[in-house]
Amino acid sequence: MSAESYLASPRGVRSWLLTTDHKRIAILYLVSVTLFFFLGSAFAVAIRLELLTPAGDAVQADTYGRLFTMHGVVMIFFFLIPAIPTVLGNFLVPMMIGARDLAFPRLNLLSWYVYVLGASISLWAIVHGGVDTGWTFYTPFSTTYSNGAVVTTGIGVFITGFSSILTGLNFIVTIHRMRAPGLGWYRLPLFIWAHYATSLMMVLGTPVIAMTLLLVVAERALGLGIFDPARGGDPILFQHLFWFYSHPAVYIMVLPAMGVISELVTAFAKKNIFGYRFVAWASIAIAVLGFFVWGHHMFVSGQSAYAGMVFSALSFLVAVPSAIKVFNWTATLYRGSVSFRTPMLYAFGFIGLFTIGGLTGLFLSALGLDVHVHDTYFVVAHFHYIMVGGTIMAFLGGLHYWWPKISGSSYPEGWARFSALVIFVGFNLTFFPQFLLGYLGMPRRYHAYPPELQVLNVMSSAGASILGVGYLIPMVYLFWSMRYGARVAANPWGASGLEWTTPSPPPTCNFETTPVVTQDPYTYSSEEAQVVG
């Protein structure tokens, strides 16, 4: 190793806080999103404690409203949306395309500071009493009646949005302009395709929610009347604007996760991806379709029946590219030499849980059934299967897979497999009963429920505590491994991809000489396949 690793030099807090190295910025993001993940989890713990008994006894209804709102706001805006792109994406996008950094390194650092600023403002709102609107900020409750810190939280989320826009912009330009010689679009790893699609949504969707939140803040603070029915305004208009971003936001969370899974499945089945171009274009298709399905959140909000039908049909359409991905991952396994290492366990978890989340999404796209289960725990269970079972599984799987590259050390495999199993069991115990609860008619966002539903709620709360333990274990051993883990070589998995051709951890410049790419992204199956190094 000729150059020093990015972790070792330069030293000092200042060199980290002013770094423009995409790898260090990824670490900064890793620390911050992890903090917010555990903060969001703390709110979840309080929610599950309250729901242990049918009576609303542990917290007041008003407090409960604040708890689930802050759980949603923190998890969605400060953990799920940034998690994979800003940590794994920041670290890997330049490395996978053979670049020394992103196109705009200083903008990248700025995006972290914007994130920290927005998140701090929202934290400040939590300290000052929190918000009780739900993460959806529905009007006219948020603009007129809520007594929570809507303005502060809104401004915090508004600011954080710009961090998302800057990251997306940086990725798009980087992928267009910084690819190594010979690296054509169809030679890009699927992780890059997924991040490209995600970035498009970040860049084109986020401004809409920024504007919407600005209007809510202006309505509350300055007395504008766009959403106020008392002055002829239209609360449904808010829902249109909100979901125009917030439905694509779900794909912002899950598309990068799909990119991670494509890398994991190929690396641990030792096979090239089945149907590369289909998987690649499925990402783009999901990104495009994602912008035209927002109305399926509003089937019972009073939009026209025809709009409902169109949105229902379009929502069914999203299942096509999603299913293409699931089928192709599964087909990749066929006759592969599958090894059950920790990242692969997470990949299997993702495929199964995402499939359940996706299929129940079809239930919800169906107009008639949605009227029955709308605003019940069925919906809660559905999106937790996508967001937690999908995104967080992939995030952890990716973190384990690239951990040797990021830290230069290996994690303890036994503990890692154990915690992956704990998380899988805990997750299903937490959220599967919620499908049943929702189907039985338990509405979301209430702190009390009929005694008949207690058994399922106790199961869910028990699952949540198992899940919590499952999340704490990796946190401990990954930290531990940085100091005590065995050092690893450049390519411990024998995986293909430019990121594995550099030392672990990589030097600040990533590549001593710009790599020239002469082959397809996955070189597992061909006879001549060799790990270039």
Add this chain to the structure above:
Amino acid sequence: MTDAVMGELVPYRSPRAHADRTSRLGMVIFLASWAMLFAALFFVYGMIRARADVWPPAGAPRLPIALPALATVVLASSSAALVRSLALLERGRVRSASLALGAALVLGTVFLVVQTTVWRSVHAAGLEPATGPYGSAFYSLTGLHAAHVVVGLVALAALVIGALRGSYGPARLLPIRLWAMYWHFVGVVWLLLYVTVYLV
């Protein structure tokens, strides 16, 4: 990593030209993103209008047409001056280019003055931001646009100062090119705004 395979040609691009094109692509993506910011407000305006029985809504004044038309011409001229300035700069005529840049700045300021006059007349005629959705949408759209004009004017002022100091020339005009893209964007948004809010 293997070195370049024999026979594979890697086209040569000068690093500066490559970096410039990268920055311009960055600006294009940024403006596409910003377009969505305005698109959200145009959508709001469109929805309010589509739901209204009469237009303008009862009690709201008719908007002037002539004064905003003047504003359109002024802003278009400002954009044209910027195009001229870049063309002059490419030919190395730094002094004339600075003058054209100054003209763009002055015209932009005139636009803001005209816009303020329109606001005052509309306000005097009884349209308040808080009366209802129509007033709110009108002032939000024009206000957000004006805020972008102000940002552009600050940038233009900085560019004029830089140009007078001789910071720009045929080899270095990227900052002006990027801000020109921004300025044309602000102009196009105004044109759409003028057509949808004042004309149609």
